[in-house]
Amino acid sequence: NDTSMQHRNLNHMTREERFSEAMRRTLYALKVLLPREGWTPVGPEMKYLARAIKEFTFIIHAGVFIPCIMSYGTNEQIAKWFPLAADFRIIGTYAQTELGHGSFLRGLETIATYDRANQEFIINCPKITAMKWWPGDMGKSANHVLLMAELVIDGKKYGMHGFMVQIRDLTTHEPLPGVTVGDIGAKLSFESVDNGFLYLQNVRIPRENLLSKLSEVHPDGTYIKKGNQRLMYGSMVRVRVNLIAHEIVMPLAKACTIAVRYSAVRRQGLINPSKEEVPVLDYVAQQHKLLPQVATVFMAHFAAKQLVKMHHDYSLEVEKGNTSQLPELHALSAGMKACLSEQGAAGAEIVRRACGGHGYSCGSGLPFIVNRMLATCTYEGENTVMQLQCARYLIKCADQAKKDKLTGSVWYLSDFSNMSCTAQTFGDLQEPSVLVKLHERRAKCAVQHAGKKMQNMVKNGTPAHDAWNMMATLLINAARAHIMQYVVGTSVTYISELSCSASLKKILTQLCALYALHNINSNCGDFVKFGCLTSAQCDLAQEAEFNLLKQLRPDAVGIVDSFDFTDDILQSCLGAYDGNVYERLFEWAKQAPMNKTEVHQDSYQYLQPYLHEGRDVLEGRGRNSKL
Numbered sequence: 001n002d003t004s005m006q007h008r009n010l011n012h013m014t015r016e017e018r019f020s021e022a023m024r025r026t027l028y029a030l031k032v033l034l035p036r037e038g039w040t041p042v043g044p045e046m047k048y049l050a051r052a053i054k055e056f057t058f059i060i061h062a063g064v065f066i067p068c069i070m071s072y073g074t075n076e077q078i079a080k081w082f083p084l085a086a087d088f089r090i091i092g093t094y095a096q097t098e099l100g101h102g103s104f105l106r107g108l109e110t111i112a113t114y115d116r117a118n119q120e121f122i123i124n125c126p127k128i129t130a131m132k133w134w135p136g137d138m139g140k141s142a143n144h145v146l147l148m149a150e151l152v153i154d155g156k157k158y159g160m161h162g163f164m165v166q167i168r169d170l171t172t173h174e175p176l177p178g179v180t181v182g183d184i185g186a187k188l189s190f191e192s193v194d195n196g197f198l199y200l201q202n203v204r205i206p207r208e209n210l211l212s213k214l215s216e217v218h219p220d221g222t223y224i225k226k227g228n229q230r231l232m233y234g235s236m237v238r239v240r241v242n243l244i245a246h247e248i249v250m251p252l253a254k255a256c257t258i259a260v261r262y263s264a265v266r267r268q269g270l271i272n273p274s275k276e277e278v279p280v281l282d283y284v285a286q287q288h289k290l291l292p293q294v295a296t297v298f299m300a301h302f303a304a305k306q307l308v309k310m311h312h313d314y315s316l317e318v319e320k321g322n323t324s325q326l327p328e329l330h331a332l333s334a335g336m337k338a339c340l341s342e343q344g345a346a347g348a349e350i351v352r353r354a355c356g357g358h359g360y361s362c363g364s365g366l367p368f369i370v371n372r373m374l375a376t377c378t379y380e381g382e383n384t385v386m387q388l389q390c391a392r393y394l395i396k397c398a399d400q401a402k403k404d405k406l407t408g409s410v411w412y413l414s415d416f417s418n419m420s421c422t423a424q425t426f427g428d429l430q431e432p433s434v435l436v437k438l439h440e441r442r443a444k445c446a447v448q449h450a451g452k453k454m455q456n457m458v459k460n461g462t463p464a465h466d467a468w469n470m471m472a473t474l475l476i477n478a479a480r481a482h483i484m485q486y487v488v489g490t491s492v493t494y495i496s497e498l499s500c501s502a503s504l505k506k507i508l509t510q511l512c513a514l515y516a517l518h519n520i521n522s523n524c525g526d527f528v529k530f531g532c533l534t535s536a537q538c539d540l541a542q543e544a545e546f547n548l549l550k551q552l553r554p555d556a557v558g559i560v561d562s563f564d565f566t567d568d569i570l571q572s573c574l575g576a577y578d579g580n581v582y583e584r585l586f587e588w589a590k591q592a593p594m595n596k597t598e599v600h601q602d603s604y605q606y607l608q609p610y611l612h613e614g615r616d617v618l619e620g621r622g623r624n625s626k627l
């Protein structure tokens, strides 16, 4: 209710206005509204920020830079930098990606060379491809970066390490000597974020600025490893775990709220010729577009909660020096981020398109969501790379399953019980336990199929790395299948253990079955190929899905209302709670900057001569053309 938090119409603002407005609003929220005893910007309140602000800034500062200080810094370094960063007295970003490399981290080219005489690191981007490119908050906001660079001592390379580097003067905010920094220009989305470039040339930092929780350099240049070097990748795991809730579940829920509410209001066409025009939500085709996406919101939310818990438990173990869970967590977080961002981004576009022409208007609020969700498929690990990372772990586990009984998220790879499906009716296929088993069997077969193909190629003399490359598509499918069985399995468990009313549990169970059946029907080739379902059972699976659409239709609006987004956050003429779509669209259009004058003089000057000729012809004073 604080007017300082109300959003102006973002679509009618320039990018620079949106950048400034997001900064003003974020700092107002984080420095005025939210702070109270013991609060920090990495606490639970941050999830409300992502709910309460349509465009905020300092995502990388709060979501990556600060957590990295905690993950990679020694206690002294945390004590020095965390309070400054948490209180926004320094603004940082996570500078890893370069103009020439983003996925292949071993290819990063920025170098940090130890200068023993001065006990400093000399930071250099030796060529243009080494320039840091993309980091959020870096172009104009940050005065520090957590720079990921190759450590070099006496000509020997030690791999990627994290360095705290100041890039702007703390008084003037001007770039420091040796620093070339700026905004990378217009992007598909994130208009309010200054993703930047950073070119460092002979920038010197003290030895103490190497974040030294996992390794350190002594004054004489001796390098000491202090833990599992894979933990250097830990920041990416944490962001992948966290971004599912913030950047996939939340935006998809907003898009579904808009599209379902609009579909309940928009009347178009007839089903029964003798009756009146119907709300488009009455078309089964429209339900088939929208309701599985609503189900995805819930299932992704439940699975993400389980992943966050797993990451929390893992973090406690790491504090005790036990990093044994890291490979599984890395594989699961990489796979979940890739598969759910793929589903979420595609789902947001499906529901946008289901809103017809008004879905193409920025006044619907949907293009903003769709464009922003597209980025989730690329940042924090490009999806293909992430799926292959997940597959790498699955193939290893499938080999191990031949001799050991596996546990954790891959337990089903060593489950050799009879998994054939005995479903005789579409009701049988709505049973949660049947759906879970089907997904486990499909995943197990997909992993084994990819593994077998590669083994046969290697047996026939193909080098392992070529076999891996040639079977990449099967490996990606195996990763997707693994994640789908994880999402369905964890959701079924979560719902069964939820203490809630029977009516709510019924709805959630229906949504879970709808999600699982929609996935089966969208991938029935796999389910038949791997002997999970017969062709007749595939027909039953389709019938089961259509039956759920019919059962859920009456509650569709109530379900999206339960996401409880304010009109100010949705910023949608189509999705406002009062359903006054047309009045809102007209009012919104009238506010467009193009309409601030009746005649748009800048363009009219070009048109005017021809219009006056036309006027003269029509008023009998001019000659018509020969056209």
Ligand SMILES: CCCCC/C=C\C/C=C\C/C=C\CCCCC(=O)SCCNC(=O)CCNC(=O)[C@H](O)C(C)(C)COP(=O)(O)OP(=O)(O)OC[C@H]1O[C@@H](n2cnc3c(N)ncnc32)[C@H](O)[C@@H]1OP(=O)(O)O
Pocket: 046, 049, 050, 056, 057, 058, 059, 060, 062, 063, 064, 094, 096, 097, 102, 103, 104, 105, 106, 136, 230, 231, 233, 234, 236, 237, 239, 242, 243, 246, 247, 326, 327, 330, 379, 380, 381, 382, 385, 389, 392
């Ligand atoms: C104000 C509100 C705040 C709230 C916000 C909260 C959340 C929202 C946050 C963000 C959303 C908004 C903005 C977007 C932020 C985006 C930030 C970024 O994009 S940062 C840059 C991200 N970059 C990447 O993710 C790079 C991806 N590439 C890689 O990770 C690497 O290439 C690679 C996958 C590691 C592969 O490299 P390499 O070839 O060296 O490795 P392999 O040989 O394949 O594997 C070696 C070995 O290492 C293991 N491994 C790989 N990665 C990890 C890891 N992350 N953790 C642990 N282990 C890892 C791998 O499994 C292999 O092990 P083994 O099989 O045993 O050999």
Ligand SMILES: Cc1cc2nc3c(=O)[nH]c(=O)nc-3n(C[C@H](O)[C@H](O)[C@H](O)COP(=O)(O)OP(=O)(O)OC[C@H]3O[C@@H](n4cnc5c(N)ncnc54)[C@H](O)[C@@H]3O)c2cc1C
Pocket: 060, 093, 094, 095, 096, 097, 100, 101, 102, 103, 104, 133, 134, 135, 136, 190, 195, 375, 378, 379, 380, 381, 382, 384, 385, 388
């Ligand atoms: C909105 C946004 C915000 C970002 N914020 C940050 C940030 O704050 N900090 C930061 O450091 N970075 C940030 N990034 C950068 C992001 O992490 C990288 O873009 C991402 O890691 C992908 O790397 P790349 O762009 O170099 O693509 P590349 O690695 O060049 O990949 C290009 C394409 O090649 C293919 N490919 C690559 N490797 C493989 C492989 N092994 N197997 C098969 N195919 C492959 C894939 O199709 C991929 O899409 C951001 C990016 C975006 C879009």
